[in-house]
Amino acid sequence: MVQVVGLEATLAAHPFAHDLDAGVLELIVGCCSNAVYKPGAYIFREAEAAQKFYLIRHGLVSLEIHVPQTAPIVVETLEEGEIFGWSWLVPPYRWSNDARAAEQVRLIEIDAACLRGKMEADRALGYEIYKRFVPIMGKRLATTRLRLVELAMEPAPPPPKHR
Amino acid sequence: MDALNAVTAADLIADPMLPRQFRIAQVTREVPGVFTWTLKSLDRRGFGFQPGQFNMVWLPGVGEIPLSISGDCREPYTLVHTIRAVGPVTNMMQQARPGTVVGVRGPFGRPWPIEAAVGCDVIFVTSTVGLAPLRPLIVEVLHRRDDFGKVVICYGSRGTEDILFEADLHEWRARFDTNVHVTVHAAHSGYRGRVGGVAAAINIARIDGAATQAFVCRSEALTRQAVATLGERGVTGDRVWVTLERSMKCGIGLCGHCQFGPSFMCKDGPIYRFDQIEALYSVREL
Numbered sequence: 001m002v003q004v005v006g007l008e009a010t011l012a013a014h015p016f017a018h019d020l021d022a023g024v025l026e027l028i029v030g031c032c033s034n035a036v037y038k039p040g041a042y043i044f045r046e047a048e049a050a051q052k053f054y055l056i057r058h059g060l061v062s063l064e065i066h067v068p069q070t071a072p073i074v075v076e077t078l079e080e081g082e083i084f085g086w087s088w089l090v091p092p093y094r095w096s097n098d099a100r101a102a103e104q105v106r107l108i109e110i111d112a113a114c115l116r117g118k119m120e121a122d123r124a125l126g127y128e129i130y131k132r133f134v135p136i137m138g139k140r141l142a143t144t145r146l147r148l149v150e151l152a153m154e155p156a157p158p159p160p161k162h163r
Numbered sequence: 164m165d166a167l168n169a170v171t172a173a174d175l176i177a178d179p180m181l182p183r184q185f186r187i188a189q190v191t192r193e194v195p196g197v198f199t200w201t202l203k204s205l206d207r208r209g210f211g212f213q214p215g216q217f218n219m220v221w222l223p224g225v226g227e228i229p230l231s232i233s234g235d236c237r238e239p240y241t242l243v244h245t246i247r248a249v250g251p252v253t254n255m256m257q258q259a260r261p262g263t264v265v266g267v268r269g270p271f272g273r274p275w276p277i278e279a280a281v282g283c284d285v286i287f288v289t290s291t292v293g294l295a296p297l298r299p300l301i302v303e304v305l306h307r308r309d310d311f312g313k314v315v316i317c318y319g320s321r322g323t324e325d326i327l328f329e330a331d332l333h334e335w336r337a338r339f340d341t342n343v344h345v346t347v348h349a350a351h352s353g354y355r356g357r358v359g360g361v362a363a364a365i366n367i368a369r370i371d372g373a374a375t376q377a378f379v380c381r382s383e384a385l386t387r388q389a390v391a392t393l394g395e396r397g398v399t400g401d402r403v404w405v406t407l408e409r410s411m412k413c414g415i416g417l418c419g420h421c422q423f424g425p426s427f428m429c430k431d432g433p434i435y436r437f438d439q440i441e442a443l444y445s446v447r448e449l
Contacts, residue, residue: 151321
């Protein structure tokens with residue numbers, strides 16, 4: 001017999017929700033849905049409205065930058081246990097890059113407008129969300145700076161033209 | 164080591180300042196700007212070395228430079244050097260053809276401390292041409308596979324087109340007892356592998372941090388980053404071994420060109436335990 005697991009348990013199992021208070025978890029679950037993307041499918045595209053953010057349950061997600069006259073360049077991949085999409089937190093709420101499924105990807109999608117509304121109404125929830133996002137954003141920024149050093153020390157050859 | 168025992172005492176260094184003559188038997192173009200020399204000695208004697216050691220290699224009429232050995236230490240009659248063309252000597256070396264005779268002094272330096280890792284999980288962290296000095300150690304660990312726990316190789320490349328020793332990486336990844344994680348800095352859309360820094364590869368490695376010995380070969384600016392990421396995984400500095408580079412000339416600790424704090428890198432290094440040199444890392448004059 002198939003056992004149905006609710007979204008609350010699925011969300012609680014993700015590292016982003018580690019140690020999250022049950023009441024807060026319940027508030028966030030109200031804005032969540034499951035999603036599956038096939039390999040190559042776009043999850044979002046640059047300049048579109050950032051209406052969600054994402055927790056990766058399974059699979060590899062490519063963050064890509066469109067470069068005119070050539071194929072998009074993958075600048076980072078993220079995988080199980082990580083989150084992506086912070087443009088929903090920062091006006092004007094537009095994506096700054098593309099996100100694409102590099103393989104079959106299972107995500108928890110969180111509706112940004114729904115969560116922003118709850119955060120406005122409940123500042124404790126807002127603080128809890130920021131406490132979880134800001135360290136990740138800080139770490140990603142530090143990692144990006146280190147990659148700048150890596151690339152300065154070991155410059156990448158230009159990627160191949162259109163394939 | 165059995166392979167070393169196969170080499171007689173006469174094969175080892177008689178006069179460390181006197182080069183032995185080797186003929187380039189084969190030149191392999193690895194990736195753009197990186198090539199491998201397979202050398203055979205003219206005197207047909209073996210050349211014993213341990214993983215992590217280096218030679219001073221002399222291209223007559225051009226110059227002599229330190230080069231780490233990238234071959235299998237169990238094959239003492241084949242000396243292998245993998246070289247990136249970055250300066251006047253290495254650019255001329257890139258033009259040398261099979262048959263050219265070169266001078267070799269060595270082996271010099273402390274090797275990777277393989278015995279320290281017996282019974283432990285082992286993680287190798289490297290990128291681009293840094294895989295060359297680690298290759299003899301990886302090969303030796305795989306020769307002695309039963310002596311170690313998990314074996315994880317984390318390799319970062321600049322792009323998808325310049326992955327050094329790609330055939331080796333495929334072979335190692337195909338083994339059931341070795342995990343290989345490759346990251347690249349950038350890739351074309353549709354690439355199915357990981358894109359990011361080497362730290363991303365360390366983060367996904369399945370290791371028991373408290374029982375892991377790490378061997379790191381990256382440029383110095385990036386070594387500390389790798390050590391910090393290993394620290395987050397529970398691998399402390401007393402179990403991290405790094406290799407450094409300086410301008411080595413004599414190879415035997417006489418000339419002082421490679422002085423690094425209280426040590427001479429050519430004889431006290433180039434392999435160091437990280438916690439023993441950590442303080443020197445922040446000394447900018449070094």
